[in-house]
Amino acid sequence: MWVARSNRDDRKKYPKFEPGDGFREKWLPRIVITTGLCLAAAAFYFAGALGGDPETKPQLDLAVDSVFPTDGSIQPRQTTVTIDLATGWELTQLSINGVAIPPSEVSTAGDALGIYTFDPGPGRVIEVFEVGEVRVTAVIVNQVVDDEVRTIGWRFTTT
Secondary structure, three states: OOOOOOOOOHHHHOOOOOOOOOHHHHHHHHHHHHHHHHHHHHHHHHHHHHHOOHHHOOOOOOOEEEEEOOOOOEEOOOOOEEEEEOOOEEEEEEEEOOEEEOHHHEEEOOOOOOEEEEOOOOOOOOOOOOOEEEEEEEEEEEOOOOOOEEEEEEEEEEO
C-alpha cells in the first residue's frame, strides 16, 4: 500500500547523495575490484560444492541401489556391511577382504526388498575388522536372466 509522505522537509535533512571530488578516481575502482573478487570467490565455492570431479565419486552399478559403508568412507571396526540390490537381483556370494561370508551369516530383510547385511561379531567368520582398508566384493545374479552375473566391489577404511 502506498502512503503519501506528509512531511516534505525530510528532503532537506537528508540530501541526495552526490559523489564528492575524487570519488571516481579513488573509491569507484575499489568497489569494482572488491565486487569482482567476491563474485569470483563465490563462483569458485559453488563450482567446488556443486560440481566436483566425477572420477572421485564412484558410480554404483544399476543393479545396486546402495551400499553401506559407502565407498571410501571411514567407519569403526565393528561396522555393519549392507548391500541393497535393485528389484530382480539376488546376492549369491559376499566376500570381505577375500574371506567368503557363509550365507547363514548374511541376513536379509526379505527377498522382495533385496537388502543383505553382514554383522561382524563373536562366533562369526569375521569377529571384528582389522584397522585399515576393508575390501568388499558381492557377486549378484539377475533372477530373471540367469546368465547375467555381476561382481560389485567397494572399499572403506576402519579405525
